Amino acid sequence: MELFLQQVISGLASGAIYASLAVALVLIYRSTDILNFAQGEMAMFSTYIVWQLLQNGAPYWLAVGITLVASFLAGIAIERVIIRPVEGKPELIVVIVTIGLFILINALAGYIWSFQVRGVPSPWVARNIALGGVRVSVSTLGILAAVALVVGLLFVLFAKTRLGLVLRAAAENPEASRLVGIRVGWMLALGWGLAAAVGALSGILVAPILFLDPNMMLSVLIFAFAAATLGGFESPGGAVLGGLIVGVTENLAATYVDAIGADLKIIVPMLLIVAVLLVRPQGLFGHARIERA
Amino acid sequence: MTRLNLADPVTQRRVKAVGVVVLLAVAVWLPTYYVPYRVFQFTTVLVYAIAVLGLGLLTGYNGQISLGHGAFYAVGAYTTAILMEAGLPYVLAIPPAAALTFVLGFGLGIPALRLHGPYLALVTLGVAAVTPPLLKRFSGLTGGSMGLSVTKPAAPEWSGLANDQWLYYLVLVFAVGMFVLARNLVHSRAGRAMIAIRDDELAARTMGIPLARVKTRAFAWSAMYAGVAGGLSTWVIGFLSPDSFAVAVSIQFLAALVVGGLGTIFGPLFGAAFLVFIPNVSQDINDAAPGIAFGALLILAMYVAPGGVAGLLRKGWIRLITATAPRPESRPPADPPSPPPAGTVAPADPSADDGLTVDAEQ
Amino acid sequence: MTVRTPPMLAVRDLRASYGQIEVLHGIDFEVATGQVVTILGSNGAGKTTTLRALTGRVSTRGSAFLDGDELTGRTTEAIARRGVALVPQGRGTFVNFTVAENLRLGGYLNKDGDAVRADIQQMYEHFPVLGERQDQRAGSLSGGEQQMLAIARALMLRPRMLLLDEPSLGLAPMITRSLFRMVAAVNADQNTTIVLVEQNAHLALEMAHAAYVLEAGRIVMSGTPDDVRDDEAMASAYLGYGV
Numbered sequence: 001m002e003l004f005l006q007q008v009i010s011g012l013a014s015g016a017i018y019a020s021l022a023v024a025l026v027l028i029y030r031s032t033d034i035l036n037f038a039q040g041e042m043a044m045f046s047t048y049i050v051w052q053l054l055q056n057g058a059p060y061w062l063a064v065g066i067t068l069v070a071s072f073l074a075g076i077a078i079e080r081v082i083i084r085p086v087e088g089k090p091e092l093i094v095v096i097v098t099i100g101l102f103i104l105i106n107a108l109a110g111y112i113w114s115f116q117v118r119g120v121p122s123p124w125v126a127r128n129i130a131l132g133g134v135r136v137s138v139s140t141l142g143i144l145a146a147v148a149l150v151v152g153l154l155f156v157l158f159a160k161t162r163l164g165l166v167l168r169a170a171a172e173n174p175e176a177s178r179l180v181g182i183r184v185g186w187m188l189a190l191g192w193g194l195a196a197a198v199g200a201l202s203g204i205l206v207a208p209i210l211f212l213d214p215n216m217m218l219s220v221l222i223f224a225f226a227a228a229t230l231g232g233f234e235s236p237g238g239a240v241l242g243g244l245i246v247g248v249t250e251n252l253a254a255t256y257v258d259a260i261g262a263d264l265k266i267i268v269p270m271l272l273i274v275a276v277l278l279v280r281p282q283g284l285f286g287h288a289r290i291e292r293a
Numbered sequence: 294m295t296r297l298n299l300a301d302p303v304t305q306r307r308v309k310a311v312g313v314v315v316l317l318a319v320a321v322w323l324p325t326y327y328v329p330y331r332v333f334q335f336t337t338v339l340v341y342a343i344a345v346l347g348l349g350l351l352t353g354y355n356g357q358i359s360l361g362h363g364a365f366y367a368v369g370a371y372t373t374a375i376l377m378e379a380g381l382p383y384v385l386a387i388p389p390a391a392a393l394t395f396v397l398g399f400g401l402g403i404p405a406l407r408l409h410g411p412y413l414a415l416v417t418l419g420v421a422a423v424t425p426p427l428l429k430r431f432s433g434l435t436g437g438s439m440g441l442s443v444t445k446p447a448a449p450e451w452s453g454l455a456n457d458q459w460l461y462y463l464v465l466v467f468a469v470g471m472f473v474l475a476r477n478l479v480h481s482r483a484g485r486a487m488i489a490i491r492d493d494e495l496a497a498r499t500m501g502i503p504l505a506r507v508k509t510r511a512f513a514w515s516a517m518y519a520g521v522a523g524g525l526s527t528w529v530i531g532f533l534s535p536d537s538f539a540v541a542v543s544i545q546f547l548a549a550l551v552v553g554g555l556g557t558i559f560g561p562l563f564g565a566a567f568l569v570f571i572p573n574v575s576q577d578i579n580d581a582a583p584g585i586a587f588g589a590l591l592i593l594a595m596y597v598a599p600g601g602v603a604g605l606l607r608k609g610w611i612r613l614i615t616a617t618a619p620r621p622e623s624r625p626p627a628d629p630p631s632p633p634p635a636g637t638v639a640p641a642d643p644s645a646d647d648g649l650t651v652d653a654e655q
Numbered sequence: 656m657t658v659r660t661p662p663m664l665a666v667r668d669l670r671a672s673y674g675q676i677e678v679l680h681g682i683d684f685e686v687a688t689g690q691v692v693t694i695l696g697s698n699g700a701g702k703t704t705t706l707r708a709l710t711g712r713v714s715t716r717g718s719a720f721l722d723g724d725e726l727t728g729r730t731t732e733a734i735a736r737r738g739v740a741l742v743p744q745g746r747g748t749f750v751n752f753t754v755a756e757n758l759r760l761g762g763y764l765n766k767d768g769d770a771v772r773a774d775i776q777q778m779y780e781h782f783p784v785l786g787e788r789q790d791q792r793a794g795s796l797s798g799g800e801q802q803m804l805a806i807a808r809a810l811m812l813r814p815r816m817l818l819l820d821e822p823s824l825g826l827a828p829m830i831t832r833s834l835f836r837m838v839a840a841v842n843a844d845q846n847t848t849i850v851l852v853e854q855n856a857h858l859a860l861e862m863a864h865a866a867y868v869l870e871a872g873r874i875v876m877s878g879t880p881d882d883v884r885d886d887e888a889m890a891s892a893y894l895g896y897g898v
Contacts, residue, residue, distance in 0.1 A: 002838055006545060013374060024656075029411075035410075035411040035414065035415075076427075083822065085596050086595055086599075088598065089595075089599065090599075091358075091410060091411075091593050092352070092358060092551065092555065095358070095414065095598050096547070096548060096551045096591060096593050096594075096595050097591070099544055099547065099548060099591065100548070100587075100590075100591030100592040101588065101592065102588070102597070102620070103544075103584050103587055103588035104550075104584070104587075104588025104589055104591075104592065105588070105589065106584060106588075107582075107583070107584025107585040107587075107588055108582040108585060109582075110581035111581035111582070111585060117582075119444070119638045121870065127717060134684070162759075165537060165752075165756060165759065165760065166760070166763065168752075169760050170498070170753065172557065172751060172752075173749050173750075175712075175743075176729075176743075176749055177760070178730070178731035178732045178735065178809075179710070179731060179735055179741050179743065179747055179763070179809075180738070180760050180761050180763045180808070180812065181732050181736045181763050181812070182732060182760075182763055183732050183736035183765040201303065208790065218422070218540060219422070220420060221417075222418060222422055224417045225418070226415070226419075229412060230417060233411075244456045262425070264423065266419065266422050266423055266425050266426070267423050268417070269498075270419035270420070270423065272414065273412075273415065273416060273419070273865040274404055274416055277408055277412055277416075278404060278407050279714060281407060281408070281409075281412070
């Protein structure tokens with residue numbers, strides 16, 4: 001039983017990491033109807049920036065803070081400069097642009113920092129805490145707390161502030177938003193900025209675990225996609241829940257099902273998604289899209 | 294000497310036929326002139342072209358996006374390799390690979406019926422992602438991480454050709470065959486059904502097109518192409534390892550398809566050339582340079598030429614027609630009679646859609 | 656139609672196209688400050704396109720000036736920032752947001768939070784039904800209520816000029832009447848200039864100070880409502896009586 005709980009909790013931690021990238025994906029999908037395949041690479045690049053700042057002697061939390069702000073600005077810039085020219089074009093064109101961005105950012109990181117795998121110091125104390133009979137690492141708690149904090153802030157932003165209302169409006173009905181004077185283009189860019197910052201968090205949290213190299217985020221991206229699909233791509237809350245479910249399921253499967261093991265863990269979310277989509281194509285929390293001819 | 298009247302459909306067909314003949318002649322001549330390494334590159338272009346063409350059938354002509362064709366490519370490659378290792382003559386090692394990938398493609402096509410757009414992209418991406426681990430897992434069959442080596446097909450005495458040239462011609466024969474097959478498919482009733490589904494599923498259904506059958510078959514054919522290409526790649530490279538079939542392969546196929554020209558028959562050829570030569574050119578600069586060049590070019594291509602190279606050529610062709618058309622009396626046809634909606638509908642020529650919505654006018 | 660003071664809205668040779676197809680073939684008209692002008696015409700005449708042209712949602716040539724300030728060539732949001740509010744066909748409400756949120760969004764350009772809240776209260780006074788349903792999802796309102804909300808949302812902008820695109824569409828005559836009465840009241844109280852595009856010529860002519868008739872992208876008649884009613888051809892075509 002203890003092993004089970006242990007695996008559930010560590011599954012929650014990895015789930016939280018998937019969740020933060022999934023939230024980024026959903027933010028962008030909701031505001032611009034685009035599936036950003038480059039989200040993971042953007043997070044990876046941000047993580048490298050943290051590493052670089054650490055190398056230059058900055059304290060951990062300062063490095064993270066600067067990087068989050070930089071990621072926010074970079075997200076805005078990417079939307080305005082790279083995505084804007086193809087906004088409104090057929091889906092496949094936009095997908096290719098995000099794939100191109102994926103390849104470009106990946107290669108850029110390799111160019112600047114080489115493809116060598118590096119270790120990243122963990123900000124968490126290497127200790128375990130006993131919680132109700134289960135040993136939980138500080139790192140796990142830290143990850144859960146960090147993601148909860150960020151998601152909580154986002155929730156407050158969207159539900160309680162004027163800016164959040166405007167962002168939601170611009171995403172849902174850009175035409176009507178223009179009629180009331182909202183600069184929709186900039187609101188979309190803001191969405192990308194927020195997504196970049198939230199996504200960066202996932203990279204930063206996962207780096208001490210996965211080791212830093214330009215290809216570290218691919219599997220996280222796939223899990224994050226799975227989480228967002230599970231949640232229905234429409235609500236950040238759904239993405240969080242989806243992430244947690246994916247994390248726990250993946251971990252339990254790897255632990256208890258021998259055939260799977262560490263390298264094939266990725267099968268679990270895939271099967272999960274296929275199952276969910278076959279039964280409920282709109283995901284657990286999405287609204288059924290009514291096809292209008 | 295009478296001027297060439299390109300407005301006349303018969304003339305157009307003749308010009309195109311001449312073009313194809315010239316292309317074939319060049320293709321046949323290439324290995325006689327270039328060094329083995331170049332010939333190897335050209336052969337690789339042909340192999341990729343087949344795979345990308347297969348993806349094009351599914352994504353360009355049927356609208357189902359797949360980020361997982363590397364998996365079929367891998368299955369084809371390994372099947373061929375395993376059969377060759379088991380003693381089967383290399384030519385006979387391809388058809389089983391084709392058959393297997395056809396069936397697998399059909400199998401994937403069934404759940405794909407319920408998935409659209411980004412969801413399908415994601416699931417196929419997942420399939421691509423599990424391929425290397427699965428290959429490593431079944432190491433008894435696949436040789437695991439150590440990989441598999443096969444003896445590359447050698448040129449028979451009577452041909453008088455060097456090995457690399459022989460391989461090239463073999464692959465060329467396959468390529469020509471597959472391209473002809475694809476062209477016929479696209480122009481057939483089944484092909485028109487595929488295109489109709491791509492353009493408007495609801496309308497296609499109302500017209501009585503059996504969605505499920507057409508879509509799953511498209512998946513099957515397209516997977517088969519990738520499988521054949523994979524098998525051919527085994528001949529050409531002679532060594533496989535799971536890591537050479539990573540997710541990147543699937544992504545590159547899609548990128549090559551779009552850059553070459555979505556929804557066209559010749560686009561994949563340009564895309565494959567792009568795949569082989571761009572990284573090659575920039576490799577000397579830096580390890581990461583190919584990626585930077587490739588990524589940047591992909592993005593720029595979407596801004597400037599969303600219809601790909603084939604789309605650009607088509608526009609040039611149309612300009613040529615209207616420029617050489619005889620004056621006032623006879624009007625040049627608005628559209629040359631080229632392969633059906635290949636370039637005229639959304640994916641290949643998105644510039645036609647300027648984003649304005651027209652609702653019921655008052 | 657002569658106007659002594661410079662008109663608030665001056666439209667000169669306005670052309671609009673959807674892609675390659677030109678739909679408005681150079682129209683001219685004027686609207687004086689505080690006037691209610693109605694644009695009539697049958698389906699496909701170009702009435703909605705005219706409003707689209709004025710709000711930057713279709714490609715245009717020619718010009719439209721609002722108090723000397725050029726509208727043509729500007730983005731929709733820039734035009735909204737110049738005090739032009741549009742109630743589009745289909746109402747343009749944020750269906751998944753509450754009535755109150757819709758009104759808050761309508762007041763987006765007003766930086767004074769208290770003023771916005773006061774405006775919203777005013778809307779509830781003018782449109783009590785909205786007040787009753789303020790926390791209800793806009794999409795769940797009836798057609799007439801949604802139209803009311805759309806107009807209230809537009810009024811939150813405190814517009815100099817209000818454009819209405821077929822507000823009567825899909826509504827019962829009684830509801831349409833009361834809506835028109837409210838709009839007329841707004842015009843009377845705040846001197847808001849109003850351009851009303853309508854197929855329902857009767858009601859529109861009752862409200863308007865001036866009328867233009869659009870046919871196949873051209874203005875074929877302009878005058879007072881009486882002019883239109885007296886004109887036999889117009890009357891039979893658009894008002895259903897006459898020969």
